[in-house]
Amino acid sequence: MSTTTALSRRGFTKLLGAGAAFAALRPALSFSDPEPSAANTAEQPAGVVRLSSNENPYGPSPAALKAMTAAFGLAWRYPDESQDQLGEALAKLNQVSAKQILLGAGSGEILKVAVAAFTGAEKKLVVGDPTFEAAASHAKASHAEVVKVKLNSSYGHDLAKMVDVAGTGLVYVCNPNNPTASITPKAELRSFLAKVPRQTMVLVDEAYHHFVESPDYESVIPLTKDYPNLIVARTFSKIYGMAGLRCGYCVAQPENIELMRAQQSWDSISIMAIAAARASLEDNAQVEQGRSKNTEVRKYVCDELDKLKFTYIPSHANFMMIDMRREVKPLIAAFRDRKVQVGRLFPPLPNFMRVTIGTKPQMERFVAAFKEVAAA
Numbered sequence: 393m394s395t396t397t398a399l400s401r402r403g404f405t406k407l408l409g410a411g412a413a414f415a416a417l418r419p420a421l422s423f424s425d426p427e428p429s430a431a432n433t434a435e436q437p438a439g440v441v442r443l444s445s446n447e448n449p450y451g452p453s454p455a456a457l458k459a460m461t462a463a464f465g466l467a468w469r470y471p472d473e474s475q476d477q478l479g480e481a482l483a484k485l486n487q488v489s490a491k492q493i494l495l496g497a498g499s500g501e502i503l504k505v506a507v508a509a510f511t512g513a514e515k516k517l518v519v520g521d522p523t524f525e526a527a528a529s530h531a532k533a534s535h536a537e538v539v540k541v542k543l544n545s546s547y548g549h550d551l552a553k554m555v556d557v558a559g560t561g562l563v564y565v566c567n568p569n570n571p572t573a574s575i576t577p578k579a580e581l582r583s584f585l586a587k588v589p590r591q592t593m594v595l596v597d598e599a600y601h602h603f604v605e606s607p608d609y610e611s612v613i614p615l616t617k618d619y620p621n622l623i624v625a626r627t628f629s630k631i632y633g634m635a636g637l638r639c640g641y642c643v644a645q646p647e648n649i650e651l652m653r654a655q656q657s658w659d660s661i662s663i664m665a666i667a668a669a670r671a672s673l674e675d676n677a678q679v680e681q682g683r684s685k686n687t688e689v690r691k692y693v694c695d696e697l698d699k700l701k702f703t704y705i706p707s708h709a710n711f712m713m714i715d716m717r718r719e720v721k722p723l724i725a726a727f728r729d730r731k732v733q734v735g736r737l738f739p740p741l742p743n744f745m746r747v748t749i750g751t752k753p754q755m756e757r758f759v760a761a762f763k764e765v766a767a768a
């Protein structure tokens with residue numbers, strides 16, 4: 393047992409150097425002797441800085457790393473009991489019953505099964521434009537028509553238009569929205585939910601929930617008790633730094649949970665991801681520090697952009713959209729040449745560039761590259 397633990401630890405610290413970076417941020421929660429690794433070379437001048445996928449550069453909680461180490465011994469088991477325990481913990485956290493929780497291999501799996509369950513040839517999918525593309529992409533498999541509704545002038549969802557589409561099976565509302573990092577205000581979302589016909593399902597994707605500090609925003613998880621047609625998706629990939637582990641979930645009423653479960657592979661979530669997720673839920677400091685660090689580093693980037701007289705969409709998440717004032721496609725390549733990976737093109741906003749908020753040293757690299765690219 394002790395040999396396994398020692399080996400496992402070495403393996404994990406190698407694999408999860410970004411987690412070591414987080415341990416350095418919070419020395420009280422140290423995970424033994426972090427070594428430099430491939431995963432954190434993004435911090436080093438010679439490496440590539442990846443700011444393209446809205447990942448969390450601080451990595452998983454040290455408590456999650458420890459829990460995974462301990463869970464190595466359970467790798468031979470199917471995750472049945474572990475899933476139940478995580479489901480119970482999430483039910484408690486969200487003040488719902490365990491029957492109202494469905495776990496997924498990332499919230500991406502939740503999006504997929506929701507689209508499979510609630511759209512079809514006669515049931516359209518309505519999405520914002522631009523928004524996270526996964527739901528629309530999965531709609532192809534359901535032969536569902538995708539109706540794209542342009543974001544409003546504040547880059548929020550135009551819910552008045554989204555509610556008006558006849559023959560809708562599912563409305564996807566991403567809040568905060570990827571790629572714009574904008575929020576749809578809570579009052580608008582509440583009045584939309586009150587208007588949507590009960591036979592139309594609403595999927596609110598709160599992947600970036602933990603980064604929001606605005607009083608105009610609220611999670612709609614508590615409203616799942618009032619609206620049988622509401623599903624709210626969350627993920628462990630963002631604030632919890634577990635994108636590579638694949639764990640997410642949704643909250644909805646039990647009948648809809650069962651309809652989605654019927655579309656899902658059995659046992660799709662690994663026992664390691666579950667162990668890490670359970671431990672993460674106990675680590676409130678990770679959420680608090682992740683949010684405040686993100687806000688602080690994002691402010692640094694905003695201040696630099698202000699000095700350079702570039703504008704951007706006010707961000708409520710761990711990424712932001714910068715108005716480059718010219719076509720962004722060649723600029724993405726220019727950043728790549730400087731070993732800085734920024735986000736992909738979002739066709740409705742061809743002059744905007746999405747950049748993930750990394751660590752301060754990463755964003756200093758970004759700002760240096762930005763000065764060169766913008767001046768070119």
Ligand SMILES: Cc1ncc(COP(=O)(O)O)c(C=O)c1O
Nearest residue numbers: 498499500524570599627629640
């Ligand atoms: C808005 C949104 N939802 C869902 C996801 C999927 O995340 P995951 O499957 O890792 O939970 C992402 C990933 O970037 C996202 O931006």
